[in-house]
Amino acid sequence: MDELDSAIVHHLQLDGRLSNRALAEKLGIAPSTCLERTRLLHRRGIIQGYRAQVSLSALNRSVQAMVATQIRPLRRDVVAAFEKSVTQLPEVVSVYTMAGSDDFLVHVTAQDIDHLHAFLLDHFTERREIISFRTSIIYQHLTNPVLGPLPPTTEQRP
Amino acid sequence: MDELDSAIVHHLQLDGRLSNRALAEKLGIAPSTCLERTRLLHRRGIIQGYRAQVSLSALNRSVQAMVATQIRPLRRDVVAAFEKSVTQLPEVVSVYTMAGSDDFLVHVTAQDIDHLHAFLLDHFTERREIISFRTSIIYQHLTNPVLGPLPPTTEQRP
DNA sequence: GTGATCCGCCGAATTAAATTCGGCGCCTTC
């Protein structure tokens, strides 16, 4: 993970369909070299894959909410089952498993407020392991397009 | 946004680097047709772009946290300035602007707990518009790889 | 110091993909 690898990762985060030739040119290296580097980043699991970013409104998902959820008992199997089943619901975008007073933050999308309400009644009110949930509407979700490497931890001089 | 468009969006969410030919074959259409469809999805803003998914640990970001933040005054300019400056910080992955008791959820990553603490002291404790923030560690963040279109709202028969 | 070895980079050749474009068929409209 040297400078060159970081630059490749940087550019592919900005544009995952950047052609190998164009990327090589940006970095000032040969296409074959660039291809090999990029493949290695894959193989090492550093680049995990490529995804198209899709407009939520185009998918008829104009309402977003975060559902702070508590479940009991907090046993491994109950947690895993909750995560799995919830992630599979089409309205669910992502699930944060948390420390603290809330056990999960579930990011959900729906057509409108009525569907959000129906979704919660169908999938949260009903479940026995869920002992409470608080729903907050999301006005806006901004995402940082590029995550760079953070500097390694080094000992501070005293 | 017919069946075919949905299928294209579906496959490109799973693999943003799927070649046009392979995609066309999966759908049983000609490559030229597939290319035209995909380009239109772009032009219409339905496909917003492509991103490489990068391993957080490879970027030296092993610790994740959600910071529930309140700012005052809740004026348009103050909100916009907060969103902008926070999104630019390298530790910040995304910012949810919320209704409810918390004004924002800020998803942050750091090398370790010490850096997370330092980050919060540097960028949250200091800011005058932030009147409170609660930090919760994220154990795990699961993401739904594919978001399909939700069925349109239709009137229920009474 | 010197020779051997390894590793990563390069560039030409080959294979495969993206892109273009003219034409065909179907559906709509009048």
Place this chain on the structure above:
DNA sequence: GAAGGCGCCGAATTTAATTCGGCGGATCAC
């Protein structure tokens, strides 16, 4: 029933991905 428009197709062309043999610098043993 004829005219027009739209979307799909497939061959031709352009561009990109991939392969692979070789070069050069760095490392290591002696």
